[in-house]
Amino acid sequence: MGCFSSKTTKYTPGYEEPTVLASETSFTVSEVEALYELFKKLSSSIIDDGLIHKEELQFALFRNRNTKNLFADRIFDLFDVKRNGVIEFGEFVRSLSIFHPDAPLSDKIDFAFRLYDLRQTGYIEREELKEMVVALLHESDLILSEDYIELIVDKTYTDADTKGDGRIDQEEWKEFVWKNPSLIKNMTLPYLKDITLAFPSFVLKSEVEDSEM
């Protein structure tokens, strides 16, 4: 056989072909391949099993595996489409695609709604909004009086709940975002437009596979 070890390309569990993912998302095939490099990095940071666990997501966002955070939990839950407690490569790409600058606005608006619908009731309740404001203040080390927090939540809620039924539904959310487009600013990652530049290690990958020939 020979003295060199033949390395079989082992893909991570839940791997999907780049061509398939490219056809169903805003990414090109090369971009999906570059994302695979990113995925491998993120999914092996704590538990090297080719899957992104919650701690690994926390680590990627905060450089601290133990930082528990309301928003990170929501992000994790939304990326974990199959709800099996881990993020696979396919799920990763499809979810990230929504953050692509070219992704449809309606997808971003929808994702944001589901993100903020903490208890997944199909509505953003007032308590949920307040909970998120409190979480943000805590996370940013900002102190505001209870009364003031109520004031902010009240005003926003009144503006958004146009039907006046005490909860924000998807339709009201859509209207609200149209009036305030900056609300979904965090749903776009400019990085995704040039991801192949961000991951030149993709070039190295080609060289590795060539040596198998």
Next chain:
Amino acid sequence: MAGIKEDQWFKRRYTPVNPVEDKEATCIDDESLTIHESASSEKDADSSTLINAFELIGMSSSLDLSGFFEKEDVSERRMRFTSHHSPKELMERIEDIVTQMGFVVQKRNGKLKVVELHKDRNSPVNLSVAAEVFEISPSLYLVEVRKSCGDAKLYRQLCEKLSHDLGVPRSQKLLNTEFLV
């Protein structure tokens, strides 16, 4: 050689290496964000409004997935502090401070962009930073200073100076809660 390059097999695997002149120069400028910004800043200009709760929430670092792509921790490239100065005063004073430090300032869509011109003409951009002001209440504002690329140490120095000169002193922060109604 040309024949090999044409071959399908080669095309599939080959990625021409892009020689990037200066890594620092490939700054991903959040141009896509400025378009959204103008709509809301126009609205805020005429009335003294409370910050939208969703806008506040949207500022969470954990909803900022750029952490996946950045080598630096978010604290190395984004800083926020609160201030009692009005947005107009803040922008003017930030401009003064950074100009004194030798930076060049560009103003666009209510945001201030800071660029340091390096003495060596070959690498003109050494630090690129954007500053933005958000109203939390008529007497309390949030200033966000984001680095899009450049020297980390320089950025930290700039942030320290800005928050020291313009921010709410730590001791006062706790007292202020009673007045923020």
